[in-house]
Amino acid sequence: MSLLLHKITIIQRIVPHYRVPFFEALHHELVRSGIEVRLIYGQEFPGTVPRSVMMGYPWAVRIDNRYLNSPFGQLVWQPCLVELQDSELIVLEQANSLLLNYWLMANQKSGKFKLAFWGHGRNFQVGHRHSWRERMKKWFSTRVDWWFAYTELSAELVRKAGFPRDRITIVQNTIDTNELRSAITEVTQADLRALRAYLNLPSTHVGLYCGGMYSDKQLDFLITACQLIRQRIRDFQMILIGSGPDQWKAERAAGKHDWIHYVGPKFKQERALYFKVSQVLLMPGLVGLAIVDSFIAETPLFTTDIPVHSPEISYLQHGVNGVMTSFAVNSYADAVVEFFESDDLQNRLRDGCRRSASIYTFEHFVDQFAAGIVRCLASREDAR
Secondary structure (H helix, E strand, O other): OOOOOEEEEEEEOOOOHHHHHHHHHHHHHHHHOOEEEEEEEOOOOOOOOOOOOOOOOOOEEEOOOEEEOOOOOOEEEOOOHHHHOOOOEEEEEOOOOEHHHHHHHHHHHHOOOEEEEEEOOOOOOOOOOOOHHHHHHHHHOOOOOEEEEOOHHHHHHHHHOOOOHHHEEEOOOOOOOHHHHHHHHHOOHHHHHHHHHHHOOOOOOEEEEEOOOOHHHOHHHHHHHHHHHHHHOOOOEEEEEOOOOOHHHHHHHHHHOOOEEEOOOOOOOHHHHHHHHOOEEEOOOOOOOHHHHHHHHOOOEEEEOOOOOOHHHHHOOEOOOEEEEOOOHHHHHHHHHHHHHOHHHHHHHHHHHHHHHOOOOHHHHHHHHHHHHHHHHHOOHHHO
């Protein structure tokens, strides 16, 4: 182990299960570079998703987030000022609701620490991009020393806000896909036959939905599109994986149609069998990191041009590694039917997924983030 010469702190409102491998790997990489890392995180607001997990490491400190109602919406106070002592760099989430961010930005002129944002560049799910909240987020986005941008799309937004290009690290946000890749490789023909028998899947024309179930995911649109696909692909089957406030829509559809199968939430390796048995990933609503799963599984993603996607949508190349249609249910169904009826299109999109899986890797994500931290710590104080 290297002599620890620097100390940084990363503050997250919550740590979902899919982020744990990233923080484990980043901690390992930075300690090798002589950098002590502390992660501070709290609990989710009751009844919301994703949920925050418990991390059993001495370098991961769980705090009790305080959620406050205000005329401006829900605000969050993260009580951790004592934990920030001696930190040379503090990495923050870019979010208007986090009150600690404002306190730290107001006190950074002391020169005792540097601040960095890690985020999307803007709220991709907001209805009005020129609202006062988004204008405020844009203004504050230039009041830090460094930026860790999710994707090239995020970096472009930050650059347009006036932040220097040479102080932006594009991390190419992803998740640890090694478990899913290994699990898919281990799926046997006997496993597939057993699942087909269990769900009564008579053909290979199988679509999959895998994700949260809430309004931005457009489950009504999806189910209507599936009905249109079924009218033309008579043996089409649809598998729905996930949970959330709108899961009743999946349960209702499965109850009405014997070719729609709702199997509840599945995590980590559990998902592998369902990806392997499916030909296409159907997610017409908000797309985030699910696109990376589609690359790993070589199950092309079909989505729409709905304006609420997370920045990872920039990984999609229409007609190369996935398909994006207009937000029109007939156009979406037409595109899926075309896929099922064209071996050439299936092969082309799967090849594109395979190539993309080698680009958007977990290892690259960790390496980029670690390299950005090293560069930030080495940057001159007067470079702001």
